[in-house]
Amino acid sequence: MKHTYKFIATLIAIINCSIGEAQNPIVQTKYSADPAPMVHNGTVYLYTSHDEDDANADGKGFKMLNWSLYTSTDMVNWTDHGIVASLKDFSWAKQDNGAWAVQCIERNGKFYLYCPMHGGNIGVLVSDSPYGPFKDPIGKKLINHHIWNDIDPTPFIDEDGQAYLFWGNPGLYYVKLNKDMTSYSGEVKQIPNTIESFGKREGEKNDIRPTTYEEGPWLYKRNSLYYLLFAAGPISEHIGYSTSKSITGPWKYQGVVMPTQGNSFTNHPGVIDFKGKSYFFYHNAALPGGGGFTRSVCVEEARFNKDGSIVQMNMTEGIKQSLKPLNPYVRTEAETISWSEGVKSMEDNVTGNYITAKYNDAFIKVKQVDFRKGASKFTARIGTTHNGNVSMEIRLDTKDGELLGTVNVPMAGGNDKWALQTIDVKKVSGIHDLYFVFKGEAKTDILYFDYWKFLK
């Protein structure tokens, strides 16, 4: 009963608290962890693991059943594509827990998702699309080296076409993947866990973990130099890194990328180059109700010194400037969000992904929308199960900013029955942050919102 109260209190905290309109964490509509960004055709695909809302309610720590996907083309607005893979995709895996840090990589038009199942080794899924559906092509474990240590796989394809898979806690292991990406040649090798390679561990003497290397390896290459970022100990983790002229080492420890911050006992790195900048992803416990088992992914712009070393970063409010203003004259999913409060993401087989507003005045913000010469109409696919007095206000620049119009939300039915509502709006032009503010007196699920679009 005590746990039930704690769970309910956490849920209330999640949906009622405001932590200010930052850009971090990237996802506010559910907990997310272990960011694994991938750049493909001008879009960032951010795969994450997913901490369930009631994780640790039973005192058993992580509760992780599936993996999610978010995308962005501007680095400030992220579209939720929901759950793209889960333990259920592996017929041979234990189904009750353990969907830890995943990573996706593309090769010859196919997308390979390397999935650790804690206490069950590592499997691989493949799809023709980064959005899935993902299928298990081999029907068995890909890596079966050590039942507990086989976690946090990170794939990497070098310029000569050789692919590698690194992984592991407390040791760092690797194999050379074959061109099919679903098998490997040769033995599993271990990167020697030396102080030269990973730095001396501070604090307690730890024979199993003599260095700062803990888990969460991430491979990245820049100007012919290989970088290995990793979650570093002692707990609570910070992010450290090493470099090498060869992917198989020897690696040289280079120091701290991000110190211990953010109230989660884990952290987890991911690095990409995108549209001329570099970005560093990580996680913390910043959302209301957040903690070591209820984490949230964040991103910072990464900078390098002239000698190639990484400029150390702190956890901040995040990326403020969009890389490309959003076009409001094409259909935009309601789950494309730069910031939200009181909103939960939903998905089903009929509608796909959509959002629900949990209380009066819940809102979403879409950053840097370019209305150009002007919009005069607005249309939304929306609905509610409540009769009367449910509406959505469209406002500019702040949650209480200029009111462009109000959509009355009809009682369309449930979240599988929708209405397409079109209204006249006040003439608007130029670039603005756009707010949708949800109004209604119901105790929960005030309305459902699928997509929107402005008309000139």
Ligand code: FUB
């Ligand atoms: O999310 C579960 C585990 O926590 C990951 O596999 C580790 O990297 C740590 O973030």
